[in-house]
Amino acid sequence: MKHLKKPIVKYVVVLSIIVIISLIIEVFIYNVHALKFGKKDFKDYMFTGTDTSVKTQTAEDLVELTAEEIASITVHRENEKLLAEYNGEEYVEAVDETLVETKDSMFRKIKNTVLTIPLSENTYIHKISVSCPVEKDSGYQAILYNDDKVVKENIFCSIDYRIDTGVISINTSADTVQINIMSDAEIAPADIKVEILNEFSFNYLRFLFFIIVFAMAAFFILTKSVFWEKMEYTFALCSLLLGTLLILGIGTNQISYDEHVHALTAYNTSFGATIETTESVMQMAGNNLPAFSNQEERSLVEQYEQVNNDYSWANISNQSRFISYDKRAYIPTAIGLKLGRMLDLPFAWNVMLGKWFNLLFYTILVFLAVKWAKHGKIFVAAFGLIPNNIFLASAFTYDTAVTGFLILAVVLTANEMIANNKKMTWLSTFAILFSYMAGSLSKPIYIIMAFMLLFFSSKKFENRIQETVFKSAVVIIAGLMVYTIFKPPVVAGSDFELVGNLAYAGDKRNTGTSVLGQIEYIVGNPLQYTKLLLTSMVTELWSYVSGTQQFFTYAYLQGLSKIWTWIGIALFGFMALFAPIGEERVSIGKKYRILNLIMIFGMSAIVWTSMYVSYTAVGSGNILGVQSRYFFPLFIPFFYCLMNARLKCRIAKEYYYKIIFAVIICMNLWATYSLVLKTMNF
Amino acid sequence: MIKSMVAKTAAWINKHIAVLLPIITLLCAVALAASYVFPNKVLDTYVFNMEEENGIEESILMLEAESIVSLQMNTGSRPLRGIQVGIHKNSGVFENGILLTQVYDSGRTTMLSENRYAIKDGLDLQYVYLPFDNYESCVGDITIEFSYDAQGNTADEMPGLMINTATLEEKETYLDGEMLQGNLKGYLIYTHNTYPLTYDLKLCLFLLLAMTMTVNITSVIKRKRDMEHEAS
Numbered sequence: 001m002k003h004l005k006k007p008i009v010k011y012v013v014v015l016s017i018i019v020i021i022s023l024i025i026e027v028f029i030y031n032v033h034a035l036k037f038g039k040k041d042f043k044d045y046m047f048t049g050t051d052t053s054v055k056t057q058t059a060e061d062l063v064e065l066t067a068e069e070i071a072s073i074t075v076h077r078e079n080e081k082l083l084a085e086y087n088g089e090e091y092v093e094a095v096d097e098t099l100v101e102t103k104d105s106m107f108r109k110i111k112n113t114v115l116t117i118p119l120s121e122n123t124y125i126h127k128i129s130v131s132c133p134v135e136k137d138s139g140y141q142a143i144l145y146n147d148d149k150v151v152k153e154n155i156f157c158s159i160d161y162r163i164d165t166g167v168i169s170i171n172t173s174a175d176t177v178q179i180n181i182m183s184d185a186e187i188a189p190a191d192i193k194v195e196i197l198n199e200f201s202f203n204y205l206r207f208l209f210f211i212i213v214f215a216m217a218a219f220f221i222l223t224k225s226v227f228w229e230k231m232e233y234t235f236a237l238c239s240l241l242l243g244t245l246l247i248l249g250i251g252t253n254q255i256s257y258d259e260h261v262h263a264l265t266a267y268n269t270s271f272g273a274t275i276e277t278t279e280s281v282m283q284m285a286g287n288n289l290p291a292f293s294n295q296e297e298r299s300l301v302e303q304y305e306q307v308n309n310d311y312s313w314a315n316i317s318n319q320s321r322f323i324s325y326d327k328r329a330y331i332p333t334a335i336g337l338k339l340g341r342m343l344d345l346p347f348a349w350n351v352m353l354g355k356w357f358n359l360l361f362y363t364i365l366v367f368l369a370v371k372w373a374k375h376g377k378i379f380v381a382a383f384g385l386i387p388n389n390i391f392l393a394s395a396f397t398y399d400t401a402v403t404g405f406l407i408l409a410v411v412l413t414a415n416e417m418i419a420n421n422k423k424m425t426w427l428s429t430f431a432i433l434f435s436y437m438a439g440s441l442s443k444p445i446y447i448i449m450a451f452m453l454l455f456f457s458s459k460k461f462e463n464r465i466q467e468t469v470f471k472s473a474v475v476i477i478a479g480l481m482v483y484t485i486f487k488p489p490v491v492a493g494s495d496f497e498l499v500g501n502l503a504y505a506g507d508k509r510n511t512g513t514s515v516l517g518q519i520e521y522i523v524g525n526p527l528q529y530t531k532l533l534l535t536s537m538v539t540e541l542w543s544y545v546s547g548t549q550q551f552f553t554y555a556y557l558q559g560l561s562k563i564w565t566w567i568g569i570a571l572f573g574f575m576a577l578f579a580p581i582g583e584e585r586v587s588i589g590k591k592y593r594i595l596n597l598i599m600i601f602g603m604s605a606i607v608w609t610s611m612y613v614s615y616t617a618v619g620s621g622n623i624l625g626v627q628s629r630y631f632f633p634l635f636i637p638f639f640y641c642l643m644n645a646r647l648k649c650r651i652a653k654e655y656y657y658k659i660i661f662a663v664i665i666c667m668n669l670w671a672t673y674s675l676v677l678k679t680m681n682f
Numbered sequence: 683m684i685k686s687m688v689a690k691t692a693a694w695i696n697k698h699i700a701v702l703l704p705i706i707t708l709l710c711a712v713a714l715a716a717s718y719v720f721p722n723k724v725l726d727t728y729v730f731n732m733e734e735e736n737g738i739e740e741s742i743l744m745l746e747a748e749s750i751v752s753l754q755m756n757t758g759s760r761p762l763r764g765i766q767v768g769i770h771k772n773s774g775v776f777e778n779g780i781l782l783t784q785v786y787d788s789g790r791t792t793m794l795s796e797n798r799y800a801i802k803d804g805l806d807l808q809y810v811y812l813p814f815d816n817y818e819s820c821v822g823d824i825t826i827e828f829s830y831d832a833q834g835n836t837a838d839e840m841p842g843l844m845i846n847t848a849t850l851e852e853k854e855t856y857l858d859g860e861m862l863q864g865n866l867k868g869y870l871i872y873t874h875n876t877y878p879l880t881y882d883l884k885l886c887l888f889l890l891l892a893m894t895m896t897v898n899i900t901s902v903i904k905r906k907r908d909m910e911h912e913a914s
Contacts, residue, residue, distance in 0.1 A: 088851040092736050320724075322878050424896040426699055433889050462898045470895035473888040480884055489881040 014218050022210035026202060030682075033171070034200035037124040045196035047117050049189025055116040056189040062100060062107040063182060070106050073099075098184060113181040117194060122146060125170040127197040129296060130179055134161045138183035144174035159183075160290040163300040167197070167293075169682065203295060205248055205681050209673065212241055216665055220658055227657040228583075232370040234661065235381040236363050239390060242668045243359035246394040247352050249676040251298060252284070252305060253291050256395035256555045257627070260287035262330070263396040266354060268319060269327050270334035270341070277315040279308035280347050293680055302348045309347040326488070329401035329442045332361035358400050362393035365404030369411045374418060375585050378660055379575050379639045380411055385664045386568070387671045388629060391554045398442040399629060405439030406446060406633035413452055414640050416460065417592045424460045424470075437477065439633070444481040445606055446633055448599075450474055455595050517618040522609075533608055536623045544628070545569065551628055552667060557675045564667055571663050576642035578649040580656030587644045596637045603634055700897040707890040714883040721875035725763060728870045731848050740867070742770045742842035743857065745781075745830040751843055752827045753866050755853045761821040764797070764813035766869035767828070768844025769804055776801040778833040781841060783812050788823035795820055798831075801841050809844075809868060817873075844868075 028035070049056050065073075077093065084091035100107040130140050142155040157168035159181075179194055181187060216238070227234055254260055264285035268275050283289045289305065292298040323331065336357030340350030366384035373380045383389070384407065392399045412432045416424065433450065440447040454471050461467035522529045543549035547562025579585045588596070607630045608623055615625035649656070695702065734740050743751060753765075762785075769781060779802070785795040795814035804810050814820050830841055845855065847864040855865045 094735070320722075320878075324878070325881060426703060426893045426896045429893045429896045430889070433892055437885060437889065461895070466895040466898075470892050473892035473895070477885060477888045477892075480881070480888070484881070489877070 018214040033126040038198040049192040061112040115179040129195040131165040143178040145176040167296040239363040243394040266330040266333040270337040305347040329398035362400040409435035447481040576639040703894040717879040763873040764871040770842040774839035779835040780831040
């Protein structure tokens with residue numbers, strides 16, 4: 001009993017210290033403005049447009065649209081034209097009277113309302129909140145003066161028309177604040193409210209972040225053997241902690257790749273035959289939920305979402321109970337969403353629970369991959385923990401299933417490659433093929449990776465006939481799956497004729513795309529295309545290595561600086577080449593090394609070509625839409641090529657694994673802090 | 683307890699896998715063949731003329747007794763399963779009234795299909811699905827005729843069909859033989875067969891086949907023979 005009590009007491013003491021330190025940081029560092037400047041009467045910090053001291057002025061203005069906004073308008077027009085053509089109707093362009101088009105650009109007509117607020121003295125301003133009723137998304141610019149000199153001016157904040165409020169961090173002292181509100185219609189000064197927020201505000205998310213930081217540090221210091229004896233558990237712990245923090249930080253902000261599309265599919269999958277779609281879900285499906293960039297806005301956004309998540313006026317639609325093959329990757333998320341509804345969770349928490357189940361699913365898959373990897377467990381675990389993977393696992397996406405299952409498949413394939421003389425068993429065949437198939441359900445092109453099984457030597461089979469039938473079965477499975485790209489097997493509804501009609505196939509997010517047209521172009525210009533393909537591949541690879549393009553990214557939130565990319569390359573290169581003292585590694589052999597490299601190159605070329613065919617305008621001199629995540633399933637096979645039995649480093653296993661985990665975790669924590677917590681929750 | 687049960691089951695499966703796998707593979711092949719025999723018929727809905735933009739106006743075309751509204755169209759190579767048109771009751775009760783929908787071939791010589799819809803069953807305005815009997819013949823150039831059979835219903839109650847002023851390619855709407863300056867609104871319903879299980883069963887079949895190739899059935903048979911021989 002005494003033996004048991006001792007570690008429990010130790011952990012309780014450590015946890016208490018962690019909580020106290022985190023509390024101190026939150027109260028005395030992040031709320032120092034409140035302790036120093038927040039004592040003034042709160043009313044002193046509130047102004048309306050009718051206050052006699054506040055000067056107001058309204059004028060008409062033109063604002064140039066961003067390249068993204070212009071592209072969005074152009075793409076929308078192209079798609080409307082295409083739809084009209086498909087429906088046999090005449091295309092008539094809708095007129096937008098607020099839009100001004102010139103030869104080179106597009107502008108939007110707006111009203112600019114200027115408020116000049118003199119403060120009684122030089123006042124420290126932590127945040128500014130501007131509330132006013134607007135019918136379309138608007139925004140404001142804050143300019144701060146001290147003794148008639150500008151002290152800060154490039155402060156811009158958006159005002160979502162559904163929450164009518166925009167809050168922005170300032171952290172500067174000033175004696176006059178100028179607010180320029182840009183809206184589509186004129187706003188009555190009496191409806192404008194400006195607040196300076198200096199009061200104490202306990203940020204639970206930041207507090208949790210520091211608890212996790214210190215808890216992980218304590219875990220590294222206090223544990224030893226778990227890093228190599230139970231590496232899969234270390235992975236699972238890190239994955240769940242880092243992912244949970246991300247999910248809590250991102251909330252309902254839609255920042256992952258095509259997250260609205262995945263969210264809708266997962267949501268629909270969470271119902272049986274009858275789908276109830278609330279207003280909030282419709283906005284989520286339209287990629288149109290109000291976004292937040294701090295705690296104050298988050299609270300308003302979540303209130304808005306909750307009010308509009310009323311099932312009493314939800315839209316009712318029907319679907320087949322049968323979950324088709326391309327939607328099965330969403331089942332874990334759908335279970336989370338269903339559970340959230342059963343527990344009557346608020347909308348935001350329901351969304352987060354759905355994402356958390358996706359994270360759990362990913363964690364289980366990679367946990368099994370680490371557990372079953374006979375060699376090189378560390379780079380399976382480390383790769384599973386890179387920020388991109390944890391981010392995708394914490395979002396609405398099918399990439400989780402793709403990456404998770406393919407990591408598992410590659411690990412199991414490598415196990416077989418290493419045990420080259422051992423016969424295949426029915427169980428390992430099932431596990432390998434099932435993993436490849438499950439990982440390729442949503443992106444069938446990855447089934448090509450299973451072709452590595454075709455190169456297994458005849459020693460792995462009982463006789464020639466069995467070997468031939470086995471390999472033929474693999475080819476047929478791959479063929480069946482790849483065929484679904486061109487002709488989906490189960491299509492219901494009005495898409496029946498459209499889907500599989502190559503004349504209309506092509507990604508509608510870009511203009512000028514046509515699958516058929518692009519294939520004709522490639523066939524007609526094979527040398528030119530080969531040159532374009534190879535140049536694009538080398539340029540892209542070099543852009544990551546040189547740091548001109550960020551590799552570790554959180555989708556649309558951008559990513560970590562090039563220093564982190566180089567640290568990552570160095571870490572993974574080191575990990576793949578050098579084993580620590582006490583770890584036995586085995587090479588997969590020269591034959592499989594060469595075949596793996598050919599497969600990686602071939603798969604990369606296929607990925608590039610598929611983006612050229614479906615996403616890029618016909619005959620374009622660039623290949624658009626290729627993202628680093630498409631190559632994630634190829635990383636582990638690449639590491640296996642570098643793995644060898646000769647090179648060793650003089651570092652003990654304990655420190656070797658701890659260093660690798662520490663670097664990856666720091667990378668994740670820094671990315672979460674700088675890209676998610678700071679930009680959305682402070 | 684559970685552990686030993688799992689271990690026993692695993693041992694049993696391992697012992698009999700060489701026999702089990704071919705049987706399961708065979709069953710999968712049978713299921714695949716059966717899945718082709720029982721297709722799942724699904725409806726495809728195509729919207730036509732449901733948007734009023736750029737000055738196009740919506741209105742109700744009153745359906746007087748004995749007047750006929752007809753829609754001429756081409757279904758392409760697929761038969762038309764039915765149509766969904768906007769039926770307006772104009773706040774009437776319609777104890778007996780029937781909307782008669784008849785489908786004719788291009789020359790209007792043969793009636794291909796008919797549908798009778800009791801107007802009282804719908805809401806005041808509802809886009810009602812009117813399925814066609816014998817729909818397989820409703821293919822190519824067809825004329826769909828709508829008429830109102832009052833069946834003793836009060837004369838002041840009259841249903842209407844929703845139309846608008848849009849002109850459409852390959853579709854024309856007529857009232858008593860005269861072409862309207864506009865068209866009916868609605869949805870065209872087609873159908874096609876899907877085989878939801880076949881894709882999964884095909885994959886399963888080849889997965890099982892690959893798995894079967896990793897067990898040595900000949901050695902199992904040989905072992906069994908040896909054991910029988912030893913026993914005798």
